[in-house]
Amino acid sequence: METYLYTALFAPLVGSLFAALFADKPKNLVTGIATSTLLLVSWISSVVLLLHVAHGEEVHVKLMDWIHAGGLVIPFGFVVDQVTATMMFVVTTVSTVVHVYSIGYMDHDKSFNRFFAWLSAFVFSMMVLVMSDNFAGLFIGWEGVGLCSWALIGFWYHKESASWAANEAFIMNRIADLGMLIGIFLVYWNFGSLQYDVVFEQVADKEHGLLMMVTAFLFIGAMGKSAQFPLHTWLADAMEGPTPVSALIHAATMVTAGVYLVIRANPLYSAVPEVSLFVASLGAFVAMFAASMALVNRDLKRIIAYSTLSQLGYMFVAAGVGAYWVALFHLMTHAFFKALLFLGAGNVMHAMDDELDIFKMGGLAKKMQWTMVLMTIASVALAGIYPLAGFFSKDKILEAAFASDHYILWTVLWITAGLTAFYSFRLVMLVFFGEERYKIFGFHPHEAYRFMLWALAPLAVLAVIAGFFEHNFVHMIEHILPIEEHHISALTFWTLIVVTQAIALGGIGFAVYKYSKGGFSKKWEETFVYQLLFNQYYIPKIYDEYICKPYGELSKIFWKDLDLKVVDATVDFIATTIYKSGMVSRVVQSGNLSNMLRWMGVGLLILLLAAIFYSPVR
């Protein structure tokens, strides 16, 4: 089993390094095929491992000692338990699909090879993140995915907006990572180890306040990576990257790392209900907050990005109310249908020459039949309609929220479910049906390559059927995560399902009805609510106005007053002093033998003095 573990872990790295060899060369199809093949290998290993651990076993290996300094012992250890195996399965599945898809998507890009190098490097980092058996390794993976995400968002670095977005994502994550790092320090300081098993064993002995601090700081890290409010702005801007990147990193894997962290640290979180409640509340807030922004946005990818944000909120609610396995389940199903949705959007973008405004599309169903089918499947799954994957996981979250007596959370999520259904189908309707507006703008859409569509097929299948594996999943995951029994009556249970389905269907119906008739009137766009939502609650503006600008001013003050007048002046003073002393002492080097002899005499005198004063006999 160790062999499979190492294969799963290092195959992407090998692929990345191989592709990196050709990074500055013109497009070479081999890099795409090689990395995809290696990822397939990694996927097979992951599946083998998944089947192996499904019955309660786990694989734990230690590659080598990594840090061994004083009392700090951190091995390069990897563990594959049920949670990790699930994550590995998700990551490798989505990334294999994305790799194959990218061969077609990046077909005309001149940095084809570089793209695959970074993409595989990302997968490797993500594998390190999920497979590490300690917080330090997790942090390394965490930073690794951050770095790769930066490079991939800014992949078209010649576009200023892309490099800006890349930097924004990176900096936002740095802010959050500081919190996470403090959390890790606290863990090491108080628990004496960073190994998960060692730390979690001691949870019961520790003070409540300490646990609160630890979990809070770790959650700050999770908030950054999973783009929760108030650090959410980077995710929407990250859509500047190539679409496969958005699908892999900003929908399916990296952004779920925060959820993974909470699930992984579940013994810590279940010990502090206050923080868990905060996690759940924030999740519910973000779910609705993001969904509301998705309602009015006109940008194809941003809508999906906000939807991702909203679904992450769902996961945090599940994790917050203690239903960790539900969070993980939703993470998995969400990864499938959201990646599918993104990649479908990629097809649309390709067809529309990178146009993103959905109001310039419409009626694309005729030209892009298969893309339409795939995206509709994904949207239905996202909306949570039976029998698609989204239904099972999302319904479980609502059920968990209701059963743990968090009725407000439930209500929020319930409304959000309606909003989700609405914006998903608004998207589908505007892009694929209705008036063929693209003709006005002179686009000539065409269907994507056949193999790209086939690459999406596995995701589509999984988006449809993944929900039916719920019982197998529960059976597997119960070895490691707590499975709580809900004490709700069958009547309530069915009522909840019906109510949820009703609002989701209602949302879909409303969207279909409204947009088949040409959508909302122009007046609506002038209302305050629309403007508020369209401008993302003015949050980017507020950040810019109240954080970036004052900070810029402050920096300017420090630069002009402190740096130039104190630091630079000091350095310059030292330099000029040395320079001047050199000019003065240069006279000594006159080349005149007589002068030199006199200087020698001075030296002799000094040495004699020293000899007399420091002689051993006095």
Added chain:
Amino acid sequence: MFEAMAFYFFSAVTIVMFWITVTSKNALYSMSALAAGMIMISGFFFLLDADFLGVVQIIVYTGAVMALYAFGMMFFDTTREVKENIRAPKLVFLLSGMTALLLVIAFVAPIVGDHIEALYPMVEGVENPQAVGIVLFTKYLVPFEVAAVMLLVAMIAGIILAGKKMDESLTLKIDDEFQEKGVQ
């Protein structure tokens, strides 16, 4: 008593001679004074029972070295007064005086190791040249031979350096010609 008188006499003469050497404007006077001082120094060696050293002093210094200088000076125009641009003479005296003073202080102070044991003690009843010979050809044989080789090398070097273009008259040439040669 005789020893003290001799010491003071020799001291006075040596100091005066050497002083003339370093201050005289005429190179010939300087050399003569130096030669005289050298001979006076050999007197100290005789006083100190270092007979052989005293003889060597007279032969090597006064005989060989001074003769060498005398011959060497034939190449230079020694009849002219030496023109020197002496800068900061006070500094010179200060430096030299301080150095000498410090040396004196160092010497007058109790000497390190009052109980030094002689490495090669003087043998009773043996004359100084004989004792020197014994030590020189036993303990210091290698340095002695090396010194001999060094002298040979120095001799060859001196001949080669000075011997080139011996046929050209140096004193009668005009300055310009020298400059021209220097440029080459």
Added chain:
Amino acid sequence: MITLSHYLILSAILFGIGLVGVYRRKNLLLLLFSTEILLNAVNIGFAAISKFYGDLTGQMFAFFIVAVAASEVAVGLGLMIVWYKRRGTLDIDTMQSMHG
């Protein structure tokens, strides 16, 4: 009674005179003379120590110094002659090619 100190002080004084010559004179020939004075001053010190400690080592050193002085004169004088042939002067103020 003449003691070791007398000889050492004399040696120091002669050394000082030699230094005056070295520092003061600008003529290479006279500089070489001053060097001889320095060496002789040291020789007196060695001979005196040799006598008062009853040890021949001091005289041995004096011998070698004499040998070194002889070689130095041979080479130094040779170099000086070469220099004089080139420049026609022995004033060290004229040799400043190492000016920094």
